[in-house]
Amino acid sequence: MRPARGAGRPHPSWALPAVLFFGLFALVPMVLAFGLSFTTWNGLGEPRPAGLANWHALLTDGRLTRSLTVTVALTAVSCAFQTTTALLLGVWAAGPQRNRAVLSAVFFVPFLLSSTAVSLLFYALLDPNFGIVPGDTLGTTSGAFLALVFVGGWQFIPFHTLIYQGGARQIPEVLYQAAAIDGAGRLRRFRSITLPQLRNTAATSGVLMVVGSLTYFETVLILTQGGPGTDTAILPYLMYESGFKAYDFGYASAIATFLVVAATALSLLLVRVTGFGAMRSTREGM
Amino acid sequence: MTRPANPLAGLGALVWLAVVLVPVYVMLSVSLTRQDEALGANALRPPRHPTLANYGTVLDNGFGHFLANTVLVAAVVVGIVLVLCVPLAYVAVRTRGFWSGAAFRLFLLGVAVPAQAVVVPLYLMITKLHLYDSLLAVALPTAAFAMPVSVLVLTGTLRDVPEELYEAMALDGASPARMLFRLVVPLARGGIGTVVVYASLQAWNGFLFPLIFTQSEDSRVLTLGLFTYVSQFGVDIPALLASVVLSGVPVFAVYLVARRTLVGGLMGAGGK
Numbered sequence: 145m146r147p148a149r150g151a152g153r154p155h156p157s158w159a160l161p162a163v164l165f166f167g168l169f170a171l172v173p174m175v176l177a178f179g180l181s182f183t184t185w186n187g188l189g190e191p192r193p194a195g196l197a198n199w200h201a202l203l204t205d206g207r208l209t210r211s212l213t214v215t216v217a218l219t220a221v222s223c224a225f226q227t228t229t230a231l232l233l234g235v236w237a238a239g240p241q242r243n244r245a246v247l248s249a250v251f252f253v254p255f256l257l258s259s260t261a262v263s264l265l266f267y268a269l270l271d272p273n274f275g276i277v278p279g280d281t282l283g284t285t286s287g288a289f290l291a292l293v294f295v296g297g298w299q300f301i302p303f304h305t306l307i308y309q310g311g312a313r314q315i316p317e318v319l320y321q322a323a324a325i326d327g328a329g330r331l332r333r334f335r336s337i338t339l340p341q342l343r344n345t346a347a348t349s350g351v352l353m354v355v356g357s358l359t360y361f362e363t364v365l366i367l368t369q370g371g372p373g374t375d376t377a378i379l380p381y382l383m384y385e386s387g388f389k390a391y392d393f394g395y396a397s398a399i400a401t402f403l404v405v406a407a408t409a410l411s412l413l414l415v416r417v418t419g420f421g422a423m424r425s426t427r428e429g430m
Numbered sequence: 431m432t433r434p435a436n437p438l439a440g441l442g443a444l445v446w447l448a449v450v451l452v453p454v455y456v457m458l459s460v461s462l463t464r465q466d467e468a469l470g471a472n473a474l475r476p477p478r479h480p481t482l483a484n485y486g487t488v489l490d491n492g493f494g495h496f497l498a499n500t501v502l503v504a505a506v507v508v509g510i511v512l513v514l515c516v517p518l519a520y521v522a523v524r525t526r527g528f529w530s531g532a533a534f535r536l537f538l539l540g541v542a543v544p545a546q547a548v549v550v551p552l553y554l555m556i557t558k559l560h561l562y563d564s565l566l567a568v569a570l571p572t573a574a575f576a577m578p579v580s581v582l583v584l585t586g587t588l589r590d591v592p593e594e595l596y597e598a599m600a601l602d603g604a605s606p607a608r609m610l611f612r613l614v615v616p617l618a619r620g621g622i623g624t625v626v627v628y629a630s631l632q633a634w635n636g637f638l639f640p641l642i643f644t645q646s647e648d649s650r651v652l653t654l655g656l657f658t659y660v661s662q663f664g665v666d667i668p669a670l671l672a673s674v675v676l677s678g679v680p681v682f683a684v685y686l687v688a689r690r691t692l693v694g695g696l697m698g699a700g701g702k
Contacts, residue, residue, distance in 0.1 A: 152604060152606055152609055153524050153606060154517070154520055154521050154606040154607075154610070155521075155606070156521055156525055156527050156529045158518070158606075159517065159518040159529070159533040161514050162515055162517070162537075163518070163533050163536060165510070165514055165573075165577075166514075166537065166574050166577050168574075169552070169570055169571045169573075169574035170540055170548060170571075170575065171536075172551075172555070173551035173552045173555065174543070174547065174551075180550060180554075187553075229446065232439060233442070233443060236442065236443050237443075239439070249689070251446065251447070251450055253450060254450060254453075256678055256681040257677065258634055258635045258652075258653050258656075258677065259653075260635075260653040261653075261656055261677045261678060264657075264660065264670060264671075264673075264674050265453060265671065266453070267670075268667045269453055269456060269473070273469070273665075274468070274469065274473065275473060276452070298449070298450070298453070301446075306693060355541070355542045358544040358546065361546060361637075362653075366660070383549075383550075384549075387549075387550050397550050400550055400551075401547075403546060404543060404547045407542040407543045407547060408539060408543065410542040411539055411543065414542055
């Protein structure tokens with residue numbers, strides 16, 4: 145970066161409208177959520193102070209631990225499924241096959257549906273009286289869990305495939321040529337060139353997956369309602385249920401605060417891992 | 431390209447093709463099946479008496495209205511995001527002061543914060559602002575939550591504008607505003623396109639804000655419309671699937687026309 149020189153730089157106040165808007169609709173609510181977590185509020189009337197009651201309940205009634213376990217498990221299994229599939233498809237799609245363009249276009253179709261539409265599609269496909277999968281898949285714990293993993297993957301793998309395809313295209317061709325001269329086989333080239341070269345791509349895609357898995361909310365609401373029992377009640381769903389179904393907004397706010405803290409930690413990780421924060425041109429090194 | 435084709439990978443791609451296509455096929459075929467025929471039948475069998483009646487049912491039940499609401503929300507969201515984020519990214523790239531850095535970092539931190547985390551207090555705020563059950567109640571928070579990624583994408587693009595061009599314009603005595611409209615915006619078209627795609631997808635996909643901040647059919651957007659069809663149509667799965675197909679048509683049309691922009695835009699949103 146060159147030293148600041150010359151006139152014609154915008155005044156920092158140009159950033160103010162964006163900051164104020166974001167502050168009003170994102171930051172103020174976060175602070176409010178923290179405040180509300182110390183109140184009892186049923187959604188009508190005014191919130192009343194309740195001290196540490198919600199936090200005490202949250203940390204002792206076991207719901208948070210159970211929900212956290214499901215959330216982490218769902219995120220981990222989803223990431224493993226999506227990364228493996230997207231990596232293989234992306235590397236394949238970056239190759240020279242003649243039918244690649246057509247197939248890539250077809251692969252992209254699920255991503256064009258909204259999460260709600262995808263969830264409804266599988267709600268119908270998994271219906272015990274109607275669907276294409278025999279038995280009551282969503283009625284069993286493992287069935288419901290795997291259904292969420294699959295449906296999330298079905299929708300989001302196209303997106304991550306795209307990221308990996310972009311990454312794989314950036315790998316310099318000379319590396320493969322050199323390896324071919326050295327007599328390295330296909331598997332060896334994949335392991336020793338493709339995988340290490342895709343490290344940064346995998347980091348970006350992985351962090352986006354983790355962040356995105358919090359938006360499984362619609363899928364859970366439509367497919368399983370957190371069930372059977374509370375076996376698929378991920379944190380955002382637990383928050384929704386406590387607030388907008390049980391009208392316990394204080395408790396819901398405590399969960400929300402917990403979510404904010406977890407998400408902030410995640411976004412710090414995102415910034416570190418992907419280098420989003422570094423003030424550098426994306427053209428550097430090209 | 432000298433990279434050799436890989437038959438094993440090709441086979442894997444075919445397997446995934448089936449995973450993608452079977453649900454899509456069932457969705458299309460069942461949406462064309464008469465309801466009395468669909469129940470208890472094998473969902474994989476093509477319809478015996480194909481009918482468009484299910485699509486009629488969906489269109490008669492407010493689909494067009496819900497779609498129009500979604501388009502309206504998307505337009506407002508894209509407008510707000512561009513008007514607010516382009517100047518911010520411009521400041522973040524062109525100035526080095528404490529405040530511009532702080533503003534940029536604020537949005538960095540916001541990247542991972544999920545809408546679910548603030549929906550309870552937002553509900554309180556929206557009610558107090560008398561916005562409950564309006565399209566603005568959906569559009570305003572959706573725009574706010576689309577901003578962090580938009581800021582990242584825009585600053586990424588604006589950094590690529592060469593310093594020399596600013597200097598040349600400064601020599602000509604151009605004001606910062608003139609540089610923004612004559613230099614930055616034209617050169618950042620790619621990033622702006624990405625943000626338009628990203629922000630409209632956020633609005634298109636949005637479910638939680640409409641679910642919580644709206645109530646009446648007047649302000650119902652498409653995702654919520656689909657959701658209400660579940661209870662409305664009950665066991666009428668062909669109609670339900672017809673609504674899912676219809677909801678995909680607009681984006682699919684855009685995709686066919688603007689495949690490059692859309693895919694390129696999403697690659698950008700993925701943070702290269």
